[in-house]
Each structure stands twice: as structure tokens, then as C-alpha cells.
Amino acid sequence: MATDVSNELDRTDDLGPLGGAVEPRRLLLGLVGLAGFVGLWWIGSTLQPAYILPSPLAVAETVQSEIASGAMQTALLDSVVHWLPGTVVGTTLGIATGVALGWSRILEETLTPVVRILRPVPPLALIGFAIAWFGIGHAGAAFIIAIGAFWINFYAAYGGVEGVSDDLLDVARSLGVKRQTGLIRKVVLPASLPEIMTGVRTGIGRCWMLVVAAEIFGAPGIGRQIFRSANSLQVDRVIAYILVLSVMFLLVDTAFRLLQRRVLVWR
Amino acid sequence: MAVDADADSVTVEDVSMVYDGSNGPVEALRGVSFDVDPGEFVTIVGPSGCGKTTLFRIIAGLQTPTEGAVRLDGDPIDGPGPELGIVFQEYHLFPWRTVADNVGFGLEQTALSTDQRRERVQELLELVGLAGFADSYPKDLSGGMKQRVALARSLAPDPDLLLMDEPFGAVDAQTQTLLQAELLDIWEATGKTVLFVTHDIEEAVKLGDRVVVMDREPGRVQEIIDIELERPRSRSDRAFGSYYEEILDRIG
Numbered sequence: 001m002a003t004d005v006s007n008e009l010d011r012t013d014d015l016g017p018l019g020g021a022v023e024p025r026r027l028l029l030g031l032v033g034l035a036g037f038v039g040l041w042w043i044g045s046t047l048q049p050a051y052i053l054p055s056p057l058a059v060a061e062t063v064q065s066e067i068a069s070g071a072m073q074t075a076l077l078d079s080v081v082h083w084l085p086g087t088v089v090g091t092t093l094g095i096a097t098g099v100a101l102g103w104s105r106i107l108e109e110t111l112t113p114v115v116r117i118l119r120p121v122p123p124l125a126l127i128g129f130a131i132a133w134f135g136i137g138h139a140g141a142a143f144i145i146a147i148g149a150f151w152i153n154f155y156a157a158y159g160g161v162e163g164v165s166d167d168l169l170d171v172a173r174s175l176g177v178k179r180q181t182g183l184i185r186k187v188v189l190p191a192s193l194p195e196i197m198t199g200v201r202t203g204i205g206r207c208w209m210l211v212v213a214a215e216i217f218g219a220p221g222i223g224r225q226i227f228r229s230a231n232s233l234q235v236d237r238v239i240a241y242i243l244v245l246s247v248m249f250l251l252v253d254t255a256f257r258l259l260q261r262r263v264l265v266w267r
Numbered sequence: 268m269a270v271d272a273d274a275d276s277v278t279v280e281d282v283s284m285v286y287d288g289s290n291g292p293v294e295a296l297r298g299v300s301f302d303v304d305p306g307e308f309v310t311i312v313g314p315s316g317c318g319k320t321t322l323f324r325i326i327a328g329l330q331t332p333t334e335g336a337v338r339l340d341g342d343p344i345d346g347p348g349p350e351l352g353i354v355f356q357e358y359h360l361f362p363w364r365t366v367a368d369n370v371g372f373g374l375e376q377t378a379l380s381t382d383q384r385r386e387r388v389q390e391l392l393e394l395v396g397l398a399g400f401a402d403s404y405p406k407d408l409s410g411g412m413k414q415r416v417a418l419a420r421s422l423a424p425d426p427d428l429l430l431m432d433e434p435f436g437a438v439d440a441q442t443q444t445l446l447q448a449e450l451l452d453i454w455e456a457t458g459k460t461v462l463f464v465t466h467d468i469e470e471a472v473k474l475g476d477r478v479v480v481m482d483r484e485p486g487r488v489q490e491i492i493d494i495e496l497e498r499p500r501s502r503s504d505r506a507f508g509s510y511y512e513e514i515l516d517r518i519g
Binding site (some may be wrong): 024096165167168170172173174175177178186187190191242265266267 | 268327328329346347348349351352353355357358361362363364372373376377404405406420421423424
């Protein structure tokens with residue numbers, strides 16, 4: 001009775017060990033673009049004094065000496081000390097709140113006006129609160145970063161949960177999952193995982209960009225190095241630390257994308 | 268034909284469903300009543316708008332009628348559950364789960380051990396002809412295969428009633444014929460009570476012991492026709508043709 005269905009099966013693409021994150025042509029073209037960018041920069045630097053645009057070479061030397069003196073590592077570590085907890089707390093709270101409001105009609109109706117009022121407040125406007133509540137330092141910076149992570153993850157999770165098809169929930173109920181906790185755990189969360197992961201990824205990037213601003217009133221880290229260097233017109237140092245910021249973002253974002261591909265293999 | 272000892276009878280008692288429409292109340296169903304014997308295969312056919320999907324959802328426990336009730340072996344249905352196996356037209360597989368995990372979903376709520384669950388899933392996959400696809404994801408399957416998974420999934424908790432809402436409407440004609448034959452095989456092997464909703468008159472006559480013919484505005488039962496033909500049934504058969512015409516008359 002079993003009919004032969006093997007010829008109906010679609011073949012998936014073989015994505016290779018890096019999950020398709022790096023394709024040869026893309027890599028090559030990307031490197032060409034980068035080379036062009038550095039080339040233009042170098043040409044520009046020969047036409048300007050060092051305090052307006054230092055050459056790529058000068059910046060490379062600065063990066064080297066910062067690493068040698070340990071200043072780069074210290075700054076990086078300092079930034080991570082408030083970036084990591086801030087991102088984790090903001091992301092977790094954002095997802096939890098988003099799921100709660102996406103699932104519970106009562107919660108959504110009660111809290112939407114509050115959300116509407118709080119949402120437009122930019123994280124930096126809360127620096128006053130940050131200093132008053134947490135003091136100048138890591139805790140205050142983490143607070144700002146958490147706010148940044150919160151909203152992105154809230155909306156991603158909310159949208160994801162809202163978008164879960166009622167039919168899927170009906171199917172689950174008819175297969176014996178009656179309680180809300182069961183439905184959330186077995187249907188809602190897995191179904192909204194793609195949106196939630198996109199939110200986490202966007203939030204991570206946003207938080208990195210927020211790190212510099214969050215350090216503006218005194219938390220140590222890459223941001224402080226940038227401000228100090230800017231104040232003393234050490235433009236090569238400014239660029240060096242900006243580069244570190246970019247590289248760190250790239251590393252974290254790429255790692256997360258690979259994770260995303262593995263977890264969402266079913267898409 | 269084996270009759271499942273647990274197969275249930277279904278009693279639809281005077282079911283009505285009235286909605287609040289934008290222009291006043293809409294009577295989706297009025298006074299629908301019929302019985303289904305244990306192990307019987309009953310098809311429900313009607314024009315679009317006759318409320319057959321509403322009726323399906325009410326019997327499945329996903330909707331409460333404004334009046335009347337549906338009984339499964341005498342007990343009123345008050346919500347969905349594993350004793351009411353349902354299969355939708357759009358499959359509604361869980362895309363993040365493999366075929367095996369989809370089929371095993373309903374078993375995770377039971378007291379079976381992991382090994383027992385795996386065995387039962389394997390049994391069901393073999394029943395629907397998908398034994399080699401346990402680790403595939405729904406995105407890799409064709410429509411016909413997805414529907415087989417949906418069927419296996421709803422059969423897993425051994426329901427007393429199998430409810431299907433136009434399950435073969437989204438596949439091509441060839442696959443439809445194949446799946447119809449497989450469904451009849453599974454029905455004869457398991458002896459379950461089956462209620463099958465369709466808009467396709469030929470399908471209704473081909474599959475059902477009896478056909479509930481519905482009318483629209485308001486949705487109600489026009490007539491219930493006994494199909495006294497041996498299976499497998501051929502549409503080129505004269506008797507088949509006259510049943511078809513009779514129903515077409517009432518619906519068209």
C-alpha cells in the first residue's frame with residue numbers, strides 16, 4: 001500500500017560547513033570593496049594634515065601600540081563589562097514582556113498606553129536617571145544599554161507571538177495540549193523563534209553602537225577612549241578605537257548569524 | 268472490515284450557529300441533526316457558504332454552537348482533544364519539527380516512554396508510506412506528503428473519531444486519488460469513525476457510506492443519502508453516476 005514518494009521530496013541546498021555565511025564570490029568582491037575604501041582613505045590622508053585625516057598606516061601603528069600597552073584590551077574589557085549584562089538583561093526582559101503582551105489580550109489592553117508613552121524615549125535621554133539611580137560607571141552604562149535592547153526585542157517578540165497562526169494552536173489543543181503554559185512552550189515560542197532571533201540580533205548591534213554614547217558621562221571603555229582622544233585631537237586613536245568597535249560588532253554578529261542558521265534549519 | 272472497539276458514535280443534535288454580522292445576525296447553521304454509527308465513514312457535502320466548515324469546527328470542539336450539541340458516544344463535546352482527531356486542508360504541520368516529531372506531538376502528552384513513542388511513530392509513518400522521511404522537515408515535503416504527515420499525526424493518539432475538512436483540496440488530482448485510496452485502506456484497517464467534509468461531490472460519493480447533503484442560507488441538512496455501492500467504487504459505474512447526479516441536483 002505504501003506508495004513511492006521519494007521522487008516528491010525536494011532537495012535542500014548543501015550550505016557547507018559555514019552554513020553559507022561565506023560564499024567565495026561574495027568574499028572576493030567584498031575584499032575588493034574594502035581595498036578600494038582603504039585606497040581612497042590613503043589618498044585622502046596624503047592631502048590632509050594628520051589631525052584631520054591620518055593615514056591608514058598611522059592608524060595601524062596606533063592600533064599596534066595600543067595593544068602593546070594593554071590600553072586596547074582594558075578598554076574593550078571595560079566596555080564588555082557593561083555591554084554584556086545590559087544586553088542580556090534588556091534582551092531577556094524585552095522578549096518576556098513582548099511574549100506576555102502578545103499572548104495575553106488583557107495584558108495588552110492594559111499596558112499598551114504605557115508602552116506608547118515610554119517607547120519614544122531615547123535611551124540617552126535617560127542618562128539623568130542612569131546617573132541618579134546607578135551612579136557614574138558600569139551600572140549606569142549597562143542601564144542605558146539595557147533600554148536599547150529592551151524595545152527592539154519587545155517589538156520583535158510581540159510581533160512574532162501575534163503572528164502565530166490560530167490554526168496551529170487549534171491543532172495543538174486537539175492533540176492534547178490544553179493549558180496555556182503548554183501552548184506557549186510547545187507552539188508559540190518555537191513558532192515565533194525566527195522573529196525573536198532577528199530581534200536579538202538587531203538588539204546586539206544596536207547595543208554596541210549605544211556603548212559609546214552610554215559611556216559619555218564617565219563609564220570606562222572604548223567610548224571613553226574615543227572621547228579623550230577626540231578632545232586631544234589624537235584622530236589616529238579615535239579611528240583606531242572605532243575600528244575595534246566595528247570588528248567586535250562584526251565578530252559577534254557573524255557568530256550570531258551562524259547560530260541563527262543552525263537553530264532555524266527548518267525554515 | 269475491522270471495527271475499532273473504541274470507535275465512537277457521533278450524534279449531532281439540532282445544532283445552530285448564529286453570528287453577529289455587520290448587517291444583523293447571520294444564520295450559519297440551522298437545526299443540523301444527524302447520527303453517525305461507530306466505524307462509519309460519512310461525508311458531508313454542500314455548496315460554499317453552507318456552513319460545512321462551521322459544522323466541522325463545532326464537531327471538533329473548536330467552536331461552541333449557539334444552540335444544540337454534539338455528542339461523542341453520548342458524551343457532549345465541549346472542547347478539542349486527542350479523542351477528536353482533526354485534519355485540515357492546509358495541513359498545519361509544525362514547521363520547526365521534523366516529520367517524526369510532528370507525528371509524535373500528540374504522544375508527548377501521554378504516559379508513553381520515549382521508546383514506546385518512537386515505535387508508535389514508526390508504525391504510523393509506515394502506515395502512511397513515509398517511513399524514510401522521519402527526519403525531514405515540512406519545508407522539504409510536497410503537499411501530498413504533508414497531508415500524510417497530518418493524517419499520521421492526528422492518528423497517533425488513537426482518536427475515536429477522525430474529522431477531516433477538505434483534506435485533499437490543496438493537492439493535484441492524481442495525488443488526491445492516491446490519498447483517497449490510502450485513506451480508505453487506513454479506515455478499513457483501523458475501523459475508526461470518519462467524518463469527511465468536502466465540496467467535491469464525486470469525492471463524497473466515492474468515499475462515504477452515507478452522504479450528508481447540505482444547503483445554504485441558512486446552512487442546514489437537505490438530505491442524507493445511503494451509498495449502496497461496494498468499494499472500490501468507480502465513477503464510470505452507472506449507479507455511481509446517478510448518486511452523483513442526485514446530489515448535484517440538490518446542490519447546484
